[in-house]
Amino acid sequence: MILLGAENEIIRHVLTSKFSVPGAVDQMFTDFDGVAYHIESSREGPLTLSMDIRCWPELVQYGARENLRQMYGGWIREAPEPDFQITLSFDYASVPPAGPDRDALIHAVSMIKRHAMAAPFERAFHQQSELEQKYEPGAAPLAGQLLALHYRADEAMYILPAHDRVTVVISTRFEEETDRIFGKVFLQEFVDARRQPSIQNAPQVLYSNRDPPLEVRGAVQASTSDNTGYVTFVLFPRHFQHPDVRSTTITHIQLFRDYLHYHIKCSKAYMHSRMRSRVTEFIKVLNRAKPELAEKERKTASGRTFRRA
Structure with a gap:
């Protein structure tokens, strides 16, 4: 089976391209679970990435805003783009030079959805640790x-x-x-x-x-x-x-x-393709088994015989 990646390939590709050669871009796209993104930049910059996610109010309650600030720091813009919950802004002059630091930044940004939705898990794991310390055997x-x-x-x-x-x-x-x-x-x-x-x-x-x-x-x-x-x-x-x-x-x-x-x-698509292939094979078998029709001689009123073409 194929494991889906948490990294958004479009974000990774655009950031890799524009951080290397700054240029204009204006692209909107979606991710799993209806998450929407908007990447926008002029030739001079800055490049902004905005995310819209349905469950943002719940994520904020569970500490997503603090987690993202810890992850992205000053890259987060105070006022997000309208109709989006969070916006990251990158000045081309401030982006790390090509190398491990830039690759790490691109990887972290391409997983912004994953990091936002990790907030309730982190809180639950923290609560479990506290409950384990309070629990008394029996x-x-x-x-x-x-x-x-x-x-x-x-x-x-x-x-x-x-x-x-x-x-x-x-x-x-x-x-x-x-x-x-x-x-x-x-x-x-x-x-x-x-x-x-x-x-x-x-x-x-x-x-x-x-x-x-x-x-x-x-x-x-x-x-x-x-x-x-x-x-x-x-x-x-x-x-x-x-x-x-x-x-x-x-x-x-x-x-x-x-x-x-x-x-x-994927399984349904595979089953349908196999069914179509099997039907094609059955049709070939039926065509080979089809009996040939014998040609019948016909006579005209004058007694002549002929065969219909």
Whole structure:
């Protein structure tokens, strides 16, 4: 299977090009989950990158603004572009020279969506650490604040920290019945794959249809449609205590919904191509088996015989 990258390739390409040879650009484009970007610059600069994301108010509550300021510092413009929530401004004269520093800056900017949506995860992991210190053996389980992130029109992500784990619930909708069937097969593979000795330490994955898991049942209403499902990840401290592992965990879970639907569409396209190929082969077989029609002689009124061409 193909793993989707968290880095936006368009941002990376434009910044790499314009930081090397400054020039005019005015480009609008989108990313997964309906996130919109606008890159604009004159020949003299500055180059600005603006981002519009549906769940920005929730991200601000979870500390996204502070996290982004820590990440991008003075590159953040105080007043964002109208209709966008955050704008980065780059003066060509202030951009680091070609080398590792510039590459690191371009990489960080191309992952602005990932860094913004990491805020609720970072808060949940911090709360888990605090709850773990407060917990006394034998006492009732401790749970923190349920962090909800409505990042799509009809879909959301819920993160619940506890003293010994962090539970992430992702709601997703399948537009077609075939999508739901493919999705169920994919998710069952995640459950079965964890039985392999080499990946037994991977997060536990659970799937439920229509009825939300107990962890979020008070925050979301049960769906009346079979097209809504809930994917649950159970993260233990080993999945987020080390900084590198934490970063990878956040990135993969953020992209899981898009990863799932992307492979559903790819599987349907593959099945359709195989079906068309198989139908073509069947038609060839039928054409070869078609009996030849015998030519019948016909007679005219005068008794002459002829064959119809």
